[in-house]
Amino acid sequence: MIELGILGAAAVGWPAQPEPRPVRDLLKQVCPRAPRRVNRYIELALLGAWQCAAGRALQTDCALWLGSGRGYAGDTANLLESVLIRGEAPMPVEFINVSGNAAGFYVAQLLGLSGRNSTIAAGPASFEAALVLAAAGVAARGGQALVGGVDECAYPLAHHRVRLGLGEEAVVGEGSSWLLLAAGQEECEARLRLHRPVDNPKAVFAGDGETWLSVGSGIDAAARRELLADWRGGVFDTSAESGAYDSNAGFTLARFVASKPGRRLVHVSAESAGRYRLIEVEVG
Amino acid sequence: MTSPLRFLGAGLVCAAGDDPAAVAAKLRAGVPAPVELTLPDLGLGGRFLYYPTAFPAGTERALRLAEAAAADALARSGLSAEQRGRTALFLGSSSMDVASAECWLHDRPQAQAVLFGQLGGGGLAAAVAARLGLGGGSYGFSAACSSAVTALLAAADLVACGEIEHALVVGVETYNQISLQGFNSLMLLSGSGCRPFSACRDGMVLGEGAAACVIGRGDGGWRLLGGANRSDTGNVTRSSSAGMIDTMTEALARAGVAPERIAAVKAHGTGTAANDEAEGQALRAVFGDALPPVSSLKPMLGYTLGASGLLELVAWMACVDAGFLPPTPGFGAVDPDAGISPLTAAQPAGAGAYLLNCFGFGGNNTALVVDRD
Numbered sequence A: 001m002i003e004l005g006i007l008g009a010a011a012v013g014w015p016a017q018p019e020p021r022p023v024r025d026l027l028k029q030v031c032p033r034a035p036r037r038v039n040r041y042i043e044l045a046l047l048g049a050w051q052c053a054a055g056r057a058l059q060t061d062c063a064l065w066l067g068s069g070r071g072y073a074g075d076t077a078n079l080l081e082s083v084l085i086r087g088e089a090p091m092p093v094e095f096i097n098v099s100g101n102a103a104g105f106y107v108a109q110l111l112g113l114s115g116r117n118s119t120i121a122a123g124p125a126s127f128e129a130a131l132v133l134a135a136a137g138v139a140a141r142g143g144q145a146l147v148g149g150v151d152e153c154a155y156p157l158a159h160h161r162v163r164l165g166l167g168e169e170a171v172v173g174e175g176s177s178w179l180l181l182a183a184g185q186e187e188c189e190a191r192l193r194l195h196r197p198v199d200n201p202k203a204v205f206a207g208d209g210e211t212w213l214s215v216g217s218g219i220d221a222a223a224r225r226e227l228l229a230d231w232r233g234g235v236f237d238t239s240a241e242s243g244a245y246d247s248n249a250g251f252t253l254a255r256f257v258a259s260k261p262g263r264r265l266v267h268v269s270a271e272s273a274g275r276y277r278l279i280e281v282e283v284g
Numbered sequence B: 001m002t003s004p005l006r007f008l009g010a011g012l013v014c015a016a017g018d019d020p021a022a023v024a025a026k027l028r029a030g031v032p033a034p035v036e037l038t039l040p041d042l043g044l045g046g047r048f049l050y051y052p053t054a055f056p057a058g059t060e061r062a063l064r065l066a067e068a069a070a071a072d073a074l075a076r077s078g079l080s081a082e083q084r085g086r087t088a089l090f091l092g093s094s095s096m097d098v099a100s101a102e103c104w105l106h107d108r109p110q111a112q113a114v115l116f117g118q119l120g121g122g123g124l125a126a127a128v129a130a131r132l133g134l135g136g137g138s139y140g141f142s143a144a145c146s147s148a149v150t151a152l153l154a155a156a157d158l159v160a161c162g163e164i165e166h167a168l169v170v171g172v173e174t175y176n177q178i179s180l181q182g183f184n185s186l187m188l189l190s191g192s193g194c195r196p197f198s199a200c201r202d203g204m205v206l207g208e209g210a211a212a213c214v215i216g217r218g219d220g221g222w223r224l225l226g227g228a229n230r231s232d233t234g235n236v237t238r239s240s241s242a243g244m245i246d247t248m249t250e251a252l253a254r255a256g257v258a259p260e261r262i263a264a265v266k267a268h269g270t271g272t273a274a275n276d277e278a279e280g281q282a283l284r285a286v287f288g289d290a291l292p293p294v295s296s297l298k299p300m301l302g303y304t305l306g307a308s309g310l311l312e313l314v315a316w317m318a319c320v321d322a323g324f325l326p327p328t329p330g331f332g333a334v335d336p337d338a339g340i341s342p343l344t345a346a347q348p349a350g351a352g353a354y355l356l357n358c359f360g361f362g363g364n365n366t367a368l369v370v371d372r373d
Helices: A024-029 A041-054 A073-085 A093-094 A102-111 A126-141 A157-164 A223-229 A249-258 B020-029 B061-077 B083-085 B098-107 B123-132 B147-160 B175-183 B243-253 B273-287 B307-321
Strands: A002-010 A014-016 A063-067 A117-121 A144-151 A175-180 A188-196 A211-216 A266-272 A275-283 B005-013 B090-093 B140-141 B168-175 B209-217 B222-231 B261-268 B351-362 B364-372
Touching: A002 A041, A002 A063, A002 A126, A002 A275, A002 B061, A024 A041, A041 A073, A041 A102, A041 A144, A041 A223, A063 A102, A063 A126, A063 A266, A063 B222, A073 A093, A073 B175, A093 B175, A093 B222, A093 B273, A102 A117, A102 B261, A117 A126, A117 B222, A126 A144, A126 A175, A126 A188, A126 A249, A126 B147, A144 A249, A144 B351, A157 A211, A175 A249, A188 A249, A211 A223, A211 A249, A249 A266, A249 A275, A275 B209, B005 B020, B005 B147, B005 B307, B020 B307, B061 B098, B061 B168, B061 B209, B061 B222, B090 B147, B090 B261, B090 B307, B098 B261, B123 B140, B140 B147, B147 B209, B147 B222, B147 B307, B147 B364, B222 B243, B243 B273, B243 B351, B273 B351, B307 B351, B307 B364
Parallel strands: A063 A117, A063 A144, A211 A266, B090 B140, B090 B168, B261 B351
Antiparallel strands: A002 A175, A002 A188, A014 A175, A117 B140, A144 A175, A188 A275, A266 A275, B005 B209, B005 B222, B168 B209, B222 B364, B351 B364
């Protein structure tokens, strides 16, 4: 098990609207130094990261881990159509802005970070994957890590639903939620414990009145029902608030830290076939 | 005291071949061998790519390249089926499955690209893990040209802290028009060949391939002594010499290796004006007057973008295993701003550790320190 302190959290996310929400306007309201000539996905990453870091002393070598299931899906699709269907040569800035780690670059630049910088994709467990790797990095090397889960909707929204395999009734969403982690911190907002993967998560946590449960979006409906059966604690479900997207576990964990509805949250994530990762957050 | 992390098995598929020893033999000869691209018309006459001929173009090209290299690495590692079931996969790529999306669109010109379901996910890593029976989780890394080396360092941390016993690290890059035309738009492609550190260099030659290695605890062979990954946020497309110095210095410090113990440097050496100048200045700052032999493998392997760091590591280890340091073919006159004269002929590999650089867009700088005992 890896145990770290959570120094800060920011939960930014919303259910998708028929037209793209103007992220740049939101960013300019909170951040006076928003870079120009970046795409909406990068702006979304900056919006959450800035709010997580605001007012906190980040070490310059703080590691940056960005988990995203779909990355710059909209811009990449536009670039593909531009080049392959319309035969247009890409503009340099269009190409640069869909480099896998461009968002990480601009977050590091905005926050003055010079440590390691990684962008991770692991499907519907992308935030959890980034969190595991960030925690291992801090455990192995010390220091701090800023961990984000960032995904945006691609428009038109009907296409986005088709691509995600979601029906009309599903609430799709987008967001940029972040946790700031550190080793050996006595004064922190919450403590994070990453348990080793297990076959049967219910054998680890039976549930009690003070423990809340959240279920990762990579877990199918049948396994979710099985996990929730006989659970005696609360269920912390933020899907109506954030909508569904690959890295929305970041929103769930950050919201729990910020809102503190209970003492402890156990988040269950699908690690691999038949294996589960338990992520425990304890506040107070 | 825990034993150091080791490379337990490696494999590669690239323009120079699909067997490490055979690739080493070609690198020893040092004859650049550009292969004219015969895939779809690029409208970029005179530029060349390297590609392995054993795999067809198609929607599974990246998967098949990655699987081939990974299967060889697993076989050479000697991991049992039970150990494989607990092994995690770390896959780094710059373009991931963009080539597949291009093929999908090519066959459906009226479709919207956003409907290509796999675009941007971690599906490629999960698919490789599933094909090889790996059950310890899968992670896709996208850090431009340092993707695979970033994946290697993350895998090493997960093994080091006891979360997993073994990791399979894969780097893969396949031909795709977005990468080719994107780098062309930045005027970074050479029409005449890759000549790292030469005064007459005029750009990079894109390559294609995959590499894989299994890391874990073990006895004998190659060790991963340390490494560093750092952000250089001055310019999104150009790493600075200061950032490179910091990265190499941190890697050496984490490895516990003084610069004078470095037997040779595998440079990033892209053949572009900006990279080679900055890297040359950084190498001279780190090593001073005692600069060890320097070489770049990109004239032979092409610039395989997100796979390059791992592909060049596997090829470099194969060369040293064969007893030599590989040359940098095509080198002309020294560029005084870079100040580096890379090896122009193979020379015997001496004792010591090796520093391997890999820098990418987004200021993603990495350096590794490895040795063999």
